[in-house]
Amino acid sequence: MRKFFVLFMIFIFACGLGFSVRDGGILRQALSEDPPTLDPAYASDVAPGQLGALIFDGLLRYDYYSTKNVPCLAESYEASDDASEYVFHLRKGVKFHNGEEFKASDVKYTFERVLRPETKSPMTWLFDMIEGAQDVIDGNEAHASGIEVIDDYTLKIKLSKPYAPFLKHLAMPSACIIPQSVGEEYGEMFSEHAVGTGPFKVKEWKHDISLEFEANLDYFDGRPHIDGVMYKIIPDDLVRIAEFEAGNLDIATIPDAEFKKWVNDPAWKPYIIHLPGLNTYYMGMSYNHPQLSNLRVRQAISMAIDRKKILETVRLGRGILAHQMLPPGIEGYDPDIEIPYDPAKAMQILQEEGAAGMEFELWTTTDSSVQRITEAIQAYLAMVGINVKLVRNDYSVFRSAVINGQPDAYWYSWWADFADPYNFLFIFRDYRGRLNFDDPEYNALIDELETETDYGKQMELVKKITEVFLKDLPVLPFYHLDSYTLYQPWVKDLIVHTIYNGDKYMTVWMDK
Amino acid sequence: MLKYTLKRLLQFIPVFIGVTLLTFLLLYIVPGDPIQNILGQRANPEQVERLREEYGLNDPLLEQYGNFLWRAVNFDFGKSFITKLPVSRMIVEKLPYTIALTVVSMIYAVVSGVIIGIIAAVFRGKWIDKLVMIISLLFVSMPVFWFGIILILVFGLQLKWFPMSGVGTSPWDLHYLILPALTLGTRSAAYLARMTRSYMLEILSQDYIRTARAKGISESLVLFKHALKNVAIPIMTIIALDFGSYLNGSVLTETIFSRPGIGRYAITAITKRDYSVILGTVLFAAVIFSVINLLTDILYGFLDPRIRFDKKTD
Numbered sequence: 019m020r021k022f023f024v025l026f027m028i029f030i031f032a033c034g035l036g037f038s039v040r041d042g043g044i045l046r047q048a049l050s051e052d053p054p055t056l057d058p059a060y061a062s063d064v065a066p067g068q069l070g071a072l073i074f075d076g077l078l079r080y081d082y083y084s085t086k087n088v089p090c091l092a093e094s095y096e097a098s099d100d101a102s103e104y105v106f107h108l109r110k111g112v113k114f115h116n117g118e119e120f121k122a123s124d125v126k127y128t129f130e131r132v133l134r135p136e137t138k139s140p141m142t143w144l145f146d147m148i149e150g151a152q153d154v155i156d157g158n159e160a161h162a163s164g165i166e167v168i169d170d171y172t173l174k175i176k177l178s179k180p181y182a183p184f185l186k187h188l189a190m191p192s193a194c195i196i197p198q199s200v201g202e203e204y205g206e207m208f209s210e211h212a213v214g215t216g217p218f219k220v221k222e223w224k225h226d227i228s229l230e231f232e233a234n235l236d237y238f239d240g241r242p243h244i245d246g247v248m249y250k251i252i253p254d255d256l257v258r259i260a261e262f263e264a265g266n267l268d269i270a271t272i273p274d275a276e277f278k279k280w281v282n283d284p285a286w287k288p289y290i291i292h293l294p295g296l297n298t299y300y301m302g303m304s305y306n307h308p309q310l311s312n313l314r315v316r317q318a319i320s321m322a323i324d325r326k327k328i329l330e331t332v333r334l335g336r337g338i339l340a341h342q343m344l345p346p347g348i349e350g351y352d353p354d355i356e357i358p359y360d361p362a363k364a365m366q367i368l369q370e371e372g373a374a375g376m377e378f379e380l381w382t383t384t385d386s387s388v389q390r391i392t393e394a395i396q397a398y399l400a401m402v403g404i405n406v407k408l409v410r411n412d413y414s415v416f417r418s419a420v421i422n423g424q425p426d427a428y429w430y431s432w433w434a435d436f437a438d439p440y441n442f443l444f445i446f447r448d449y450r451g452r453l454n455f456d457d458p459e460y461n462a463l464i465d466e467l468e469t470e471t472d473y474g475k476q477m478e479l480v481k482k483i484t485e486v487f488l489k490d491l492p493v494l495p496f497y498h499l500d501s502y503t504l505y506q507p508w509v510k511d512l513i514v515h516t517i518y519n520g521d522k523y524m525t526v527w528m529d530k
Numbered sequence: 531m532l533k534y535t536l537k538r539l540l541q542f543i544p545v546f547i548g549v550t551l552l553t554f555l556l557l558y559i560v561p562g563d564p565i566q567n568i569l570g571q572r573a574n575p576e577q578v579e580r581l582r583e584e585y586g587l588n589d590p591l592l593e594q595y596g597n598f599l600w601r602a603v604n605f606d607f608g609k610s611f612i613t614k615l616p617v618s619r620m621i622v623e624k625l626p627y628t629i630a631l632t633v634v635s636m637i638y639a640v641v642s643g644v645i646i647g648i649i650a651a652v653f654r655g656k657w658i659d660k661l662v663m664i665i666s667l668l669f670v671s672m673p674v675f676w677f678g679i680i681l682i683l684v685f686g687l688q689l690k691w692f693p694m695s696g697v698g699t700s701p702w703d704l705h706y707l708i709l710p711a712l713t714l715g716t717r718s719a720a721y722l723a724r725m726t727r728s729y730m731l732e733i734l735s736q737d738y739i740r741t742a743r744a745k746g747i748s749e750s751l752v753l754f755k756h757a758l759k760n761v762a763i764p765i766m767t768i769i770a771l772d773f774g775s776y777l778n779g780s781v782l783t784e785t786i787f788s789r790p791g792i793g794r795y796a797i798t799a800i801t802k803r804d805y806s807v808i809l810g811t812v813l814f815a816a817v818i819f820s821v822i823n824l825l826t827d828i829l830y831g832f833l834d835p836r837i838r839f840d841k842k843t844d
Contacts, residue, residue, distance in 0.1 A: 051798065054612045062570040138584040140569045140577070155580075206614045225615075225623065226790035227697055252695045252788045256679060260687045260694055414562025414803045421566060421573050432571060449574055 043528030045244050045509070046268045048252040048261065052226045057209040058194040059132050059139040064433075067191035067519040072231060072247065074194030074214030077106055077125065078185060080520035082513055085296075085347065085437035087189045091120065091215065095185075101471045102180040108171045112238045114197045115219045122173040126165045127198040130154055133162065137206070141192035147181045180469040182476070186436040191519050217242045217522050226251055243527035268509050268528075272502045274387060277334050280504060291503040291514045296347050296434035298340055298442065300493040301380070301395065305454040307426040309376045314367050316491045320357050322364035323398040329497045332390045336502070340495035342484050343432070343442045347516050350439040350480035355488065357495070365402045377405040381425035383416045391496075392429055423451045431499075437517050439480045440467055446492055455492040535828070542820050549816040550602070550809060554595050557805055563587065564611035567802045585611060587805075598809060607810030612802055617810035620795060626701040628791040631783070632776040634707050635715035640769060643719040647726025648753065654731060662723060669720035678713040678786035685709060695788035710787040714780050718772050725768055729761045762833050770826040777822075778815040 053065040077092040092106040112120040133154040149164025164176040218231035232246040255273035262270035305311040344351045396406040447464040508530040515521040565581045607617035650662040686694035698706040779793015799807035
């Protein structure tokens with residue numbers, strides 16, 4: 019009987035080897051440039067957010083399979099009805115990579131560190147609605163009165179005004195918790211000594227060469243299946259894809275130049291993850307321009323450009339045609355809205371408005387795909403008698419002009435900071451200066467959305483805001499860019515999350 | 531000789547001040563600043579203003595420049611606005627990779643360029659000369675970027691003889707250096723071959739060469755002792771110029787082959803307007819060029835006794 023039992027166990031074990039998840043292996047990836055930082059306080063870019071999700075944890079994180087927020091370092095939380103007061107119950111016994119225990123004081127330290135002027139963080143907007151935060155930003159106070167440590171495992175946060183998306187802020191890269199001792203020891207150099215509670219620890223960072231992570235075997239949610247992640251810094255996208263083809267990388271994104279080759283290859287079809295992106299590419303039209311400030315002219319322009327054709331040809335169909343600011347992955351997206359293509363009507367409106375033969379400057383960067391798109395826009399508008407002058411500059415010059423509201427029109431994009439309709443709609447209230455667009459009705463609706471906590475009412479407001487947006491049309495949405503990720507057949511259960519810091523590599527494993 | 535060297539070293543000071551002052555002013559005239567890059571898509575005028583204040587970018591220009599000079603004298607170029615890493619540490623970290631690539635490329639370029647040039651000169655007008663001229667013209671006018679990618683696809687991806695990216699275990703890991711050095715050095719080699727050939731032809735038609743031949747000296751002695759020595763000076767000038775510019779980075783080669791280096795460091799900083807890194811790398815470039823120029827001038831004296839530095843004028 020006992021012998022039979024042993025054989026039975028061996029049988030089970032053997033089955034397991036064939037089918038189930040296996041620990042081990044290093045996941046090899048490439049980054050196009052050396053990450054500017056690993057420090058959450060400076061994580062205003064995609065790469066620091068993506069890498070930070072592996073090293074650090076926030077109070078909340080994204081669910082691995084959706085854009086919902088779930089508890090992480092906070093085990094549970096209670097929010098007041100008006101979304102202005104929150105109590106967080108923290109997970110006990112969680113250790114930082116240096117062995118120290120995670121406590122409520124670390125949370126307070128981390129949030130206040132972002133606010134303090136000596137940190138010079140670009141991310142203060144994440145916490146500036148907390149009571150007393152502005153005093154810390156101004157350098158008048160060292161601590162924000164709204165962040166209260168009740169005991170080692172309980173933290174209370176009070177906002178100076180109700181702000182509904184606050185919990186979403188807590189899942190952002192810059193809200194990742196760092197240990198107070200290490201933060202105080204290294205200050206701005208924390209990035210070189212990054213320590214968190216996350217599933218991976220920094221093993222070695224050779225700037226401009228590679229960045230290596232190893233699995234945190236003591237992670238509170240269990241160890242990751244892979245032993246580590248190896249990022250090689252490879253700036254050229256053709257070289258990256260060549261390294262993937264040679265089997266030296268496990269994951270890669272497909273560059274435009276090789277898009278057709280990979281997507282149409284039946285052998286690779288099962289190993290491509292195609293994901294709609296949380297972004298919107300658009301052409302902004304400034305109210306400072308005498309004719310562009312006319313709604314009918316903006317509408318005529320929207321009808322004169324075949325955006326679908328531009329997306330399908332110039333952009334190789336790597337996206338979804340946009341008719342509103344919200345991309346399909348965001349709640350409140352309305353699939354029935356359409357901004358039509360009707361050049362004859364456009365021509366007629368322009369005649370009626372006396373705008374035929376008008377001119378404006380369209381500002382762009384020197385990026386080659388952007389150049390091709392704006393050249394297409396120029397050609398479509400020439401057909402209805404609008405003379406577009408393209409102004410090309412390097413990214414820094416371009417951005418500076420946009421921030422200062424200089425261009426008549428510009429080609430730009432917005433990428434989700436967090437997965438919420440608010441994050442796509444507030445920009446026309448907060449960045450008014452860029453287009454000199456200032457509609458009190460629009461601003462009031464955004465103010466309302468900011469404090470509304472009821473989901474049903476939120477969606478109603480989003481619908482209204484989109485209506486006002488279409489009525490004003492300050493920008494012409496073009497498309498939502500998709501991402502295409504290639505992976506090797508031995509990579510299993512890989513998640514490519516719609517939000518850049520949504521995955522922690524807790525599911526992926528290597529069958530090799 | 532010593533006096534000359536000291537005088538030249540003193541001349542460096544105005545050069546460095548001029549170069550950095552010009553860079554400093556240019557950075558403030560050109561639109562865009564590191565703050566907008568730090569803020570990303572969320573940048574708005576108020577945020578930009580707050581951070582400019584915190585980073586000291588609103589201080590008077592002269593004060594900022596003075597601070598920079600004072601720190602530079604102490605070999606401190608400040609910290610990057612974006613990565614917060616000390617600029618001098620990053621230059622020291624990247625320099626070995628740049629030096630390795632420069633030295634290997636130059637050795638390859640000089641050896642192959644000069645030998646091929648001499649061969650072409652000796653066989654002037656023959657098919658081998660014509661072949662050298664055509665191929666070298668091809669290589670001189672070839673874009674570095676394209677040549678690098680071709681080498682990667684052929685010798686890296688298809689034949690798998692060499693790695694396609696990275697640096698291996700040390701900056702001098704030859705296995706990783708060969709393709710980048712071929713990419714960077716081939717252009718110099720082709721140019722050197724063409725120059726060597728034309729200088730050789732010029733010198734081989736001189737009277738003293740005819741005299742040497744008339745004396746019955748063997749042809750190889752004529753070539754290598756009498757002719758080549760006189761070709762050395764113009765060739766030396768070309769080598770020094772290339773050497774200087776390679777040491778200041780070969781952005782394209784470094785980028786294609788994913789090698790760290792001074793050039794990539796500087797270019798990334800320029801696109802992001804990382805002021806302290808730009809100033810640090812520009813000053814570094816000025817030092818490199820000045821020193822190489824000085825060394826070349828001193829070398830001239832050894833190669834050609836007619837060039838002397840301490841000659842009394844009276």
